[in-house]
Amino acid sequence: MAAPRILLIIGGGIAAYKAIELVRLLRKSGMVVRCVLTRAAEQFVTPLTLAALSENKVYTNLFDLKDEVEMGHIQLSREADLVVVAPATADLLARMAAGIADDLATTLLLATDKPVLAAPAMNVRMWLHPATRRNVATLRGDGVTVMEPDEGEMACGEYGPGRLPEPAAIKAAIDDALAHAPAPAPLTGQPDFAPADHRPLFGRRILITAGPTHEPIDPVRYIANRSSGKQGFAIAAAAAEAGAEVLLVAGPVPLPTPPGVIRIDVETAREMAVEVEQGLPVDAAIMVAAVADWRAADTASQKIKKDGSGAVPPLALAENPDILASVAKSAQRPPLLIGFAAETNDVIAHAEAKLARKGCDWIVANDVSADPMGGETNRLHIVSKAGVDSWDRLPKDAVARKLMEKIAHELETRAPLERD
Ligand code: C5P
Numbered sequence: 001m002a003a004p005r006i007l008l009i010i011g012g013g014i015a016a017y018k019a020i021e022l023v024r025l026l027r028k029s030g031m032v033v034r035c036v037l038t039r040a041a042e043q044f045v046t047p048l049t050l051a052a053l054s055e056n057k058v059y060t061n062l063f064d065l066k067d068e069v070e071m072g073h074i075q076l077s078r079e080a081d082l083v084v085v086a087p088a089t090a091d092l093l094a095r096m097a098a099g100i101a102d103d104l105a106t107t108l109l110l111a112t113d114k115p116v117l118a119a120p121a122m123n124v125r126m127w128l129h130p131a132t133r134r135n136v137a138t139l140r141g142d143g144v145t146v147m148e149p150d151e152g153e154m155a156c157g158e159y160g161p162g163r164l165p166e167p168a169a170i171k172a173a174i175d176d177a178l179a180h181a182p183a184p185a186p187l188t189g190q191p192d193f194a195p196a197d198h199r200p201l202f203g204r205r206i207l208i209t210a211g212p213t214h215e216p217i218d219p220v221r222y223i224a225n226r227s228s229g230k231q232g233f234a235i236a237a238a239a240a241e242a243g244a245e246v247l248l249v250a251g252p253v254p255l256p257t258p259p260g261v262i263r264i265d266v267e268t269a270r271e272m273a274v275e276v277e278q279g280l281p282v283d284a285a286i287m288v289a290a291v292a293d294w295r296a297a298d299t300a301s302q303k304i305k306k307d308g309s310g311a312v313p314p315l316a317l318a319e320n321p322d323i324l325a326s327v328a329k330s331a332q333r334p335p336l337l338i339g340f341a342a343e344t345n346d347v348i349a350h351a352e353a354k355l356a357r358k359g360c361d362w363i364v365a366n367d368v369s370a371d372p373m374g375g376e377t378n379r380l381h382i383v384s385k386a387g388v389d390s391w392d393r394l395p396k397d398a399v400a401r402k403l404m405e406k407i408a409h410e411l412e413t414r415a416p417l418e419r420d
Pocket of ligand 1: 288291292293320324342
């Protein structure tokens with residue numbers, strides 16, 4: 001019989017170090033182990049340690065699936081015989097119960113068709129909290145095996161149930177789950193996830209920014225703009241449909257996440273800049289977001305009050321980082337870097353100037369004089385050193401698909417993929 005394959009998802013928390021011992025035990029008994037670390041878990045254990053112990057690649061970030069050509073996140077979630085979450089923090093259990101998929105760990109948990117075993121670890125009050133009780137009940141109702149935590153003194157000094165079960169006990173629960181694992185119920189009529197390398201952006205990683213940013217003035221007020229995020233989201237959807245691994249860094253917009261897209265929500269330009277930097281390297285970055293040029297120089301911690309005197313509070317502004325220009329200068333500059341420009345006049349001349357100023361490869365210029373931000377269609381001019389390619393007015397999703405075709409073609413020239 002083939003060695004059982006375990007996908008071990010390690011949540012953040014002081015108990016994460018015990019995952020190291022668990023990996024050792026599983027390997028000793030001949031199991032194949034692939035580890036996935038949440039961002040929080042990386043504070044407690046290093047991918048390097050786990051890679052050495054598991055003798056396998058460790059995954060920390062959906063977008064970081066460096067060998068995406070061999071292994072997409074859907075395959076990763078399905079190739080194991082059992083998915084084990086240890087330690088399962090209160091937060092991770094809550095996100096599992098709610099079906100949230102906003103990072104690699106939760107995406108795998110939502111995408112898997114294999115049994116899931118969770119070994120909780122958290123403070124006693126968190127374990128006993130009605131919210132956690134509800135989440136555990138929901139998960140059990142959904143067929144997830146949630147172990148009972150151990151009882152005892154906790155790292156925080158309190159006493160009670162909430163300690164991660166000992167690695168040997170988790171190993172025993174894994175043996176039991178493997179012995180009783182039901183065969184996965186296949187979804188009829190679905191394709192299998194053999195590499196879909198006929199898709200034009202298969203094997204590519206694409207980063208997209210979209211939406212406005214909100215720059216707080218005080219707890220209730222902010223500086224914003226009219227960007228709806230629709231064009232950026234349509235581009236993200238088209239990129240995923242074309243087979244790319246897509247990271248969408250989105251400002252505050254109430255749009256649904258397109259299927260297959262990894263979305264990180266941010267509020268401010270500075271938050272967006274951090275997430276974009278962490279998303280690199282990529283094959284192409286498409287900066288569609290309408291990033292606020294300025295933020296309030298100081299954010300008041302309490303609501304600024306009108307005192308009745310008629311005096312207007314001063315609003316000093318500070319310049320925000322130019323994310324596009326920083327990516328252009330970065331050591332990890334993508335082979336294809338695309339900026340957007342919404343203009344009301346002299347669209348092409350402004351775009352040409354912006355191309356040089358920002359250091360990107362294309363500026364997608366967008367005439368917003370007739371149809372301001374938030375509309376359903378767009379008329380674009382793609383401005384590059386090679387010249388100007390002007391398109392007819394089209395619905396935003398058609399614009400997105402046409403743009404993806406052009407990007408796929410351009411990447412074939414700029415950064416050809418090594419395919420077998
Ligand atoms: O300078 P302007 O805002 O017109 O440039 C628009 C382009 O630059 C867009 O691609 C936008 O996403 C990007 N940008 C940015 N960071 C800023 C301002 C704009 O990435 N702070």
